[in-house]
Amino acid sequence: MKRFILLMVINLGLLSISSASAQKFDNLAKTPPMGWNSWNKFACNIDENTIKGVADAMVSSGLRDAGYVYLNLDDCWHGSRDANGFITADSTKFPSGIKALADYVHSKGLKIGIYSDAGRQTCGGRPGSLGHEYQDALTYAKWGIDYLKYDWCNTENVNPKGAYTLMRDALHAAGRPIVFSMCEWGQSKPWTWAKDVGHLWRTTGDIYNCFDCIDDHGSWKAFGVMQILAMQDTLRKYAGPGHWNDPDMLEVGNGQKVNQDRAHFTMWCMLAAPLILGNDIRTMSKETAGIILNKEVVALDQDTLGLQGLNFETKDSVQVWLKPLAGGDWAFCLLNATTKDISFPIDWQHYNFTDKEVSGRSTDFDRIKYRIRNLWTKKNEGATSSNKTVNVPSQDVVLYRLTPVKK
Numbered sequence: 184m185k186r187f188i189l190l191m192v193i194n195l196g197l198l199s200i201s202s203a204s205a206q207k208f209d210n211l212a213k214t215p216p217m218g219w220n221s222w223n224k225f226a227c228n229i230d231e232n233t234i235k236g237v238a239d240a241m242v243s244s245g246l247r248d249a250g251y252v253y254l255n256l257d258d259c260w261h262g263s264r265d266a267n268g269f270i271t272a273d274s275t276k277f278p279s280g281i282k283a284l285a286d287y288v289h290s291k292g293l294k295i296g297i298y299s300d301a302g303r304q305t306c307g308g309r310p311g312s313l314g315h316e317y318q319d320a321l322t323y324a325k326w327g328i329d330y331l332k333y334d335w336c337n338t339e340n341v342n343p344k345g346a347y348t349l350m351r352d353a354l355h356a357a358g359r360p361i362v363f364s365m366c367e368w369g370q371s372k373p374w375t376w377a378k379d380v381g382h383l384w385r386t387t388g389d390i391y392n393c394f395d396c397i398d399d400h401g402s403w404k405a406f407g408v409m410q411i412l413a414m415q416d417t418l419r420k421y422a423g424p425g426h427w428n429d430p431d432m433l434e435v436g437n438g439q440k441v442n443q444d445r446a447h448f449t450m451w452c453m454l455a456a457p458l459i460l461g462n463d464i465r466t467m468s469k470e471t472a473g474i475i476l477n478k479e480v481v482a483l484d485q486d487t488l489g490l491q492g493l494n495f496e497t498k499d500s501v502q503v504w505l506k507p508l509a510g511g512d513w514a515f516c517l518l519n520a521t522t523k524d525i526s527f528p529i530d531w532q533h534y535n536f537t538d539k540e541v542s543g544r545s546t547d548f549d550r551i552k553y554r555i556r557n558l559w560t561k562k563n564e565g566a567t568s569s570n571k572t573v574n575v576p577s578q579d580v581v582l583y584r585l586t587p588v589k590k
């Protein structure tokens with residue numbers, strides 16, 4: 184009997200050890216991750232001086248203090264694998280190595296992210312992690328990495344759930360908390376299976392730096408801001424604290440018009456999307472800084488309820504979006520994706536609704552009077568007790584935060 188009990192205890196112990204490693208790191212990404220990534224602006228042209236310059240700019244511009252703390256290397260930092268199969272950095276571009284870069288980034292009060300791929304090679308043709316998952320996870324932990332974007336090129340017959348779960352387990356076993364960003368472009372509908380695997384998952388193919396168009400390469404497409412937005416609405420029930428839908432990194436400041444950038448940034452905040460900047464923040468314009476550093480808009484994205492907004496309706500070519508916020512507030516957004524300005528009447532009662540699908544929250548405009556704060560003009564605009572007509576400029580937004588007036 185004693186032997187039986189002893190065996191049971193050992194078995195239970197082993198069970199708890201194996202189940203302890205089979206999980207993702209908890210308490211990471213409780214709100215959508217914020218930071219910067221090298222790909223959208225620099226593609227493969229990255230090196231340690233550029234990245235250090237970006238780190239400096241994240242601090243001096245105020246981005247770090249506004250919450251953008253992850254500085255993420257994307258593709259092409261890699262050299263080859265050493266004789267034992269461990270990955271090394273490209274010694275021409277990163278002569279001091281990734282550990283030294285991570286130390287520099289950490290010394291600025293930032294966190295550092297890295298990039299790999301579940302296949303043989305990354306999309307840029309560098310060594311992928313296939314067959315080296317535990318080795319790579321150990322290496323990242325040793326270097327002090329805080330965030331891993333894990334891509335999906337050259338995966339051939341690899342099974343997505345298996346591959347991402349394997350890397351999750353490898354990261355967990357390596358012991359350093361690392362945000363796990365899954366980049367398989369939504370192909371296997373990761374929102375249906377990845378809640379306990381990754382902290383965020385891409386929902387679409389790559390973003391294309393265009394407000395409203397598709398970049399069609401035949402076998403693959405990249406999507407403009409409006410095209411990506413249209414693919415998000417049905418996914419809102421899958422997102423929440425620690426597990427986010429990722430409609431891809433931002434193109435704000437990469438050459439679109441200021442109104443288009445404002446609409447792009449606003450809609451990513453309405454979606455509770457990860458806010459990963461993709462512009463050259465060392466040289467950004469005042470207009471770009473004014474958009475990405477608007478703290479009241481960022482606060483919609485970072486709201487602690489972690490609820491993705493919804494497209495309530497499209498009326499007279501204006502998309503009306505609502506997002507439930509903590510404390511009974513709502514974000515109310517009018518998006519005009521057309522090329523003409525639109526004068527739009529707001530009858531608040533028309534927006535009485537209950538979010539049955541996700542939060543159970545009701546707007547209740549007949550019983551609750553809300554104070555209206557315009558988050559882009561930064562002005563208060565009265566209350567929802569009176570209806571109003573607003574001008575929604577072409578390819579732009581009107582964005583309100585509604586806060587219940589206490590009786």
Ligand code: GLA
Nearest residue numbers: 222257258306307334366389
């Ligand atoms: C894929 C990803 C992009 C980027 C590139 C790098 O296309 O979806 O976000 O990481 O690879 O090669």
